[in-house]
Amino acid sequence: MSPKQPRAAKRASFESDIIAVASEEFGRRGFEGFSLRKVAQKMGCAVGTLYLYFDSKEDLLHAVVEASFRALLESLRALPPANSAREMFRNAFRAYVEFGLKHPHHYRCAFAQPSPTPSAKYQPHAAFDLMREKVKAGVRAGVFQSNDAEVITQIIWASMHGLTSLLIARPEFPWEPRNVLIDSLSDALLTGLFRAKPQSH
Amino acid sequence: MSPKQPRAAKRASFESDIIAVASEEFGRRGFEGFSLRKVAQKMGCAVGTLYLYFDSKEDLLHAVVEASFRALLESLRALPPANSAREMFRNAFRAYVEFGLKHPHHYRCAFAQPSPTPSAKYQPHAAFDLMREKVKAGVRAGVFQSNDAEVITQIIWASMHGLTSLLIARPEFPWEPRNVLIDSLSDALLTGLFRAKPQSH
Amino acid sequence: MSPKQPRAAKRASFESDIIAVASEEFGRRGFEGFSLRKVAQKMGCAVGTLYLYFDSKEDLLHAVVEASFRALLESLRALPPANSAREMFRNAFRAYVEFGLKHPHHYRCAFAQPSPTPSAKYQPHAAFDLMREKVKAGVRAGVFQSNDAEVITQIIWASMHGLTSLLIARPEFPWEPRNVLIDSLSDALLTGLFRAKPQSH
Amino acid sequence: MSPKQPRAAKRASFESDIIAVASEEFGRRGFEGFSLRKVAQKMGCAVGTLYLYFDSKEDLLHAVVEASFRALLESLRALPPANSAREMFRNAFRAYVEFGLKHPHHYRCAFAQPSPTPSAKYQPHAAFDLMREKVKAGVRAGVFQSNDAEVITQIIWASMHGLTSLLIARPEFPWEPRNVLIDSLSDALLTGLFRAKPQSH
DNA sequence: CATGAATGAGAATTCATTCAT
DNA sequence: GATGAATGAATTCTCATTCAT
Numbered sequence: 001m002s003p004k005q006p007r008a009a010k011r012a013s014f015e016s017d018i019i020a021v022a023s024e025e026f027g028r029r030g031f032e033g034f035s036l037r038k039v040a041q042k043m044g045c046a047v048g049t050l051y052l053y054f055d056s057k058e059d060l061l062h063a064v065v066e067a068s069f070r071a072l073l074e075s076l077r078a079l080p081p082a083n084s085a086r087e088m089f090r091n092a093f094r095a096y097v098e099f100g101l102k103h104p105h106h107y108r109c110a111f112a113q114p115s116p117t118p119s120a121k122y123q124p125h126a127a128f129d130l131m132r133e134k135v136k137a138g139v140r141a142g143v144f145q146s147n148d149a150e151v152i153t154q155i156i157w158a159s160m161h162g163l164t165s166l167l168i169a170r171p172e173f174p175w176e177p178r179n180v181l182i183d184s185l186s187d188a189l190l191t192g193l194f195r196a197k198p199q200s201h
Numbered sequence: 202m203s204p205k206q207p208r209a210a211k212r213a214s215f216e217s218d219i220i221a222v223a224s225e226e227f228g229r230r231g232f233e234g235f236s237l238r239k240v241a242q243k244m245g246c247a248v249g250t251l252y253l254y255f256d257s258k259e260d261l262l263h264a265v266v267e268a269s270f271r272a273l274l275e276s277l278r279a280l281p282p283a284n285s286a287r288e289m290f291r292n293a294f295r296a297y298v299e300f301g302l303k304h305p306h307h308y309r310c311a312f313a314q315p316s317p318t319p320s321a322k323y324q325p326h327a328a329f330d331l332m333r334e335k336v337k338a339g340v341r342a343g344v345f346q347s348n349d350a351e352v353i354t355q356i357i358w359a360s361m362h363g364l365t366s367l368l369i370a371r372p373e374f375p376w377e378p379r380n381v382l383i384d385s386l387s388d389a390l391l392t393g394l395f396r397a398k399p400q401s402h
Numbered sequence: 403m404s405p406k407q408p409r410a411a412k413r414a415s416f417e418s419d420i421i422a423v424a425s426e427e428f429g430r431r432g433f434e435g436f437s438l439r440k441v442a443q444k445m446g447c448a449v450g451t452l453y454l455y456f457d458s459k460e461d462l463l464h465a466v467v468e469a470s471f472r473a474l475l476e477s478l479r480a481l482p483p484a485n486s487a488r489e490m491f492r493n494a495f496r497a498y499v500e501f502g503l504k505h506p507h508h509y510r511c512a513f514a515q516p517s518p519t520p521s522a523k524y525q526p527h528a529a530f531d532l533m534r535e536k537v538k539a540g541v542r543a544g545v546f547q548s549n550d551a552e553v554i555t556q557i558i559w560a561s562m563h564g565l566t567s568l569l570i571a572r573p574e575f576p577w578e579p580r581n582v583l584i585d586s587l588s589d590a591l592l593t594g595l596f597r598a599k600p601q602s603h
Numbered sequence: 604m605s606p607k608q609p610r611a612a613k614r615a616s617f618e619s620d621i622i623a624v625a626s627e628e629f630g631r632r633g634f635e636g637f638s639l640r641k642v643a644q645k646m647g648c649a650v651g652t653l654y655l656y657f658d659s660k661e662d663l664l665h666a667v668v669e670a671s672f673r674a675l676l677e678s679l680r681a682l683p684p685a686n687s688a689r690e691m692f693r694n695a696f697r698a699y700v701e702f703g704l705k706h707p708h709h710y711r712c713a714f715a716q717p718s719p720t721p722s723a724k725y726q727p728h729a730a731f732d733l734m735r736e737k738v739k740a741g742v743r744a745g746v747f748q749s750n751d752a753e754v755i756t757q758i759i760w761a762s763m764h765g766l767t768s769l770l771i772a773r774p775e776f777p778w779e780p781r782n783v784l785i786d787s788l789s790d791a792l793l794t795g796l797f798r799a800k801p802q803s804h
Numbered sequence: 805c806a807t808g809a810a811t812g813a814g815a816a817t818t819c820a821t822t823c824a825t
Numbered sequence: 826g827a828t829g830a831a832t833g834a835a836t837t838c839t840c841a842t843t844c845a846t
Contacts, residue, residue, distance in 0.1 A: 011826090030313065032232060032233065035819065035820085036819080036820065037820085045827080046827065046828045046829060047829085048823085048829070048830095049826085049828070051820095051822085056820080056821085057820065057821090111371075148377075150377055151377045151382065154376060154377055155364070155382060155386040158360065158367050158382070158386060159359065159364075159386070159390070161367050162361070162363015162364065162367075163363065165312070165362070165366060166362050169313070175355065176349075176355055180352060181355055184352050184353075185356040185360070187393065188390055188393030188394045189389055191392065191393035192388065192389030192393035192394075193393075208809095208846085236835080236836065237837065237838090238835080238836075238837090246810075247812065248811095248837085248838085249810075249811065249813095249838080250809080253808080253809065257837080258836090258838090412830095413830085416830095433635060434634055434635065437816085438815085438817090439815075447832085448831065448832050449832095449833090450817085450818080450833075450834095451830080451831055453817075453818085458816080459815090459816065459817090513768070513769075513772045513773075514633065514634075514772075553779045553787050556784060557766070557788040557791065560762065560765040560766040560769050560788060561765050561792075563765045563768070564760075564761040564762050564763070564765020564766065564768070565761040568761050568765075571715070577757065578751075578754045582754060583754065583757055583758060586754050586755075587758040587762070590758065590795030591762070593794065593795035594790065594791030594792055594793070594794035594795035594796075595795075614805095638839075638840060640839080640840070640841085648806080648807085649806065649807045649808060650840095650841085651806075651807065654842075654843085659841080659842085660840095660841065660842090
């Protein structure tokens with residue numbers, strides 16, 4: 001008589017199902033085409049049921065964005081150790097872009113601006129923090145020309161995001177090969193940020 | 202007795218009024234809050250009247266965004282002459298980002314995912330082309346380490362776009378001062394791309 | 403405390419209420435005057451509510467016309483038994499025409515030119531099939547000069563339809579009394595179709 | 604300086620152009636899809652211009668119907684002389700149906716009911732009168748069993764109309780060959796209406 | 805005579821949200 | 826916990842008609 005899944009787990013599972021479906025819908029159709037009705041339909045449940053899990057449409061979109069960011073964070077955490085700081089950043093850069101290209105819906109969701117009234121909820125906390133820690137370590141190790149870890153982190157992030165989102169948003173554009181773009185951009189940026197190698201002389 | 206404004210001029214003036222009002226509406230409310238009703242109301246005319254000037258909502262939006270990007274192109278063209286290639290690129294970089302921050306919704310719209318009706322795809326082609334010409338000139342002048350103008354253009358574009366769209370998408374994030382970010386990113390990137398200054402000594 | 407009407411019954415009842423109201427509206431105003439708004443208003447419900455029962459205006463109209471033709475079929479089926487084949491056909495003929503005159507808009511709609519969306523094509527198939535069965539029985543009984551049941555059915559149908567639709571389309575024309583027309587036409591046609599009575603003498 | 608066409612002729616020509624276009628539109632799109640805007644567009648003139656020729660949409664539709672009927676009348680007038688009354692009616696019957704099939708748009712227009720408020724304007728005066736004259740001649744010649752020319756005319760008309768409009772309205776129906784239907788129906792009907800041939804004995 | 809601008813009403817449809825059951 | 830019925834507002838868009846030019 002006792003349920004296989006305890007009640008809380010069942011609830012959580014259903015909730016994450018909703019988020020997954022909504023994520024797909026939102027990433028695919030964009031802001032305009034997203035509607036609770038369609039989510040409910042894909043979930044095979046009544047529209048009202050969604051309100052048992054989320055207070056409003058906006059609330060659900062919050063959750064979608066957060067979930068997408070968590071996924072991004074995990075993919076950054078999984079990076080293998082590297083031999084040098086430079087290599088490590090190059091790997092992270094590549095991992096970031098490739099995550100976005102592999103999960104364009106999630107990526108789009110993560111950086112969509114769900115509410116016209118900007119709320120402070122969606123800070124890319126953990127993922128950004130992870131990058132900052134890496135940068136700070138680099139600063140401590142003296143590999144960067146600048147000491148301002150925050151600035152360095154933000155501009156690296158901006159570059160990664162720029163390439164990723166452009167490739168996603170304009171799939172039909174005659175891009176140069178992705179690998180070339182990723183490497184060229186990360187190389188140029190890191191070269192510009194890193195202290196020049198001591199010229200052997 | 203003859204009309205002050207000839208008919209065509211009056212029409213053109215009204216049309217650009219609509220675009221201006223729509224632009225403001227779209228800039229204020231963004232994609233989802235934008236409706237022909239509100240535009241008509243602000244114009245003080247009937248909704249149907251808008252259809253005398255634009256075939257559809259999408260059509261009007263297209264005109265709005267196009268007008269914005271004409272403005273970007275002009276602001277890129279109007280850049281004051283620079284003393285060096287490096288300075289020129291830095292100025293362009295800054296102008297680009299600042300344009301995006303001044304018209305966040307338009308910028309976002311231009312890079313939004315293509316709508317189901319593919320007609321409404323806004324391509325900042327002209328601006329990209331302008332950048333490429335500048336890069337090509339730089340390549341000819343031998344300022345870049347690489348000769349591949351296309352790759353260089355694309356990664357510069359990606360960086361500009363990345364910083365712009367991040368700042369737009371996450372206005373509440375504790376960003377470092379914009380000027381710092383713009384300068385740091387463009388400097389680092391250009392340093393990485395440019396041929397190292399011949400150490401004369 | 404339990405509801406008088408179970409949910410399904412209530413739903414079905416409401417649905418058939420809608421059809422009834424829509425039917426009246428359509429019957430009164432015809433094709434062009436028919437609008438969901440008016441139906442909702444007469445129903446005392448919101449327009450959107452209609453969409454809980456029918457997918458679209460067309461869908462509702464389809465149901466309306468279908469219901470009418472079910473009624474035609476039933477009235478053809480409910481014809482009292484006749485003493486002779488000839489009388490039976492005359493009764494059917496009359497029932498058909500009178501049905502059309504009682505529901506002129508529905509009848510017209512059923513034979514209106516197919517709408518751009520081909521889904522909404524109303525075919526009085528069943529009634530036609532019923533007629534064909536009767537003709538076939540007549541052929542087997544040897545009452546017709548010809549053996550071609552299909553041809554006979556089609557020309558009987560054409561005659562019934564012709565009188566019906568003309569009377570509907572030109573209500574202001576100085577027609578002879580309906581009964582006279584119905585009887586005269588069916589008599590002449592059946593006389594022409596039936597095998598001449600063996601002159602016994 | 605003097606116009607090739609006198610003013611009145613030019614006006615009449617333009618008017619009949621409008622009617623032709625409207626006829627085509629109305630016959631093709633049916634009642635729902637017909638709009639003055641589309642007519643004006645096909646005419647290459649402004650919508651307002653139509654109002655210089657017709658007081659209203661309804662007015663134009665009146666003219667369309669009348670014109671269609673005139674065309675029908677002319678085709679009936681052009682019938683070659685026949686050897687017998689029976690043959691003459693058979694020819695007329697066939698001519699009528701074939702006119703409808705050759706000009707389905709016109710035919711549909713002629714029998715469409717343009718206004719929900721039935722007006723007495725659309726009586727198929729001339730064409731119907733022509734048929735009645737033929738019937739009257741037949742009555743005088745004693746070929747019909749009945750003397751009531753009006754009734755005879757009306758039921759012949761109904762039959763012709765029925766076959767014609769059914770074939771037009773249901774082109775996809777598996778009809779027997781048209782010729783067979785036309786001949787069978789007219790034969791049966793005329794047989795029923797005509798006085799039996801004096802049996803030679 | 806003809807235009808094109810303008811209107812206001814009305815159309816179908818979708819949506820987020822609420823609530824009794 | 827879940828449903829499905831219901832709402833009311835909002836959306837885009839079309840149309841017949843009028844009128845100054």
